[in-house]
Amino acid sequence: MTVVAAALVRGDGCILLQQRAPGRAMAGLWEFPGGKVEPGERPEAALARELHEELGIGVGEGDLIAATFASADNAGRHMLLLLYVCRKWQGTPAALDATALSWVLPGEMHDLPMPPADIPLIPILDALLRTA
Numbered sequence: 728m729t730v731v732a733a734a735l736v737r738g739d740g741c742i743l744l745q746q747r748a749p750g751r752a753m754a755g756l757w758e759f760p761g762g763k764v765e766p767g768e769r770p771e772a773a774l775a776r777e778l779h780e781e782l783g784i785g786v787g788e789g790d791l792i793a794a795t796f797a798s799a800d801n802a803g804r805h806m807l808l809l810l811y812v813c814r815k816w817q818g819t820p821a822a823l824d825a826t827a828l829s830w831v832l833p834g835e836m837h838d839l840p841m842p843p844a845d846i847p848l849i850p851i852l853d854a855l856l857r858t859a
């Protein structure tokens with residue numbers, strides 16, 4: 728399974744995390760917004776679709792400036808997570824799918840419980856943002 732997710736980076740360096748809703752896999756954990764890539768779908772298109780569904784925002788492919796990946800077992804499945812850094816979007820993110828949204832610095836993410844695939848992305852993101 729391939730999953731795409733976005734690090735939406737605000738001007739002050741904070742990044743958006745969303746809390747997974749009750750009754751779903753990994754409920755209560757804080758994740759980078761995103762979701763599954765459908766068969767035959769390009770990852771960038773999947774990311775734009777998921778961010779529109781989950782947050783009500785628009786991202787253009789030109790706004791997706793970096794990618795990295797992590798893999799983890801997710802309920803017995805092998806999962807590849809592609810993280811895109813996104814600094815521009817249209818609209819204001821709203822919790823259409825999640826319980827709550829939170830803007831946090833990379834150094835604050837360790838205080839929040841996150842899905843196993845998301846955790847290895849934190850130091851990579853931190854290093855990327857420090858040099859960018």
Ligand code: C5P
Pocket residue numbers: 730731732752753758759760761762763801808842843844845
């Ligand atoms: O959101 P959705 O259920 O489509 O996500 C598919 C799978 O990817 C779920 O198991 C979810 O926990 C996982 N996921 C993740 N980290 C993210 C986004 C999704 O581990 N940032």
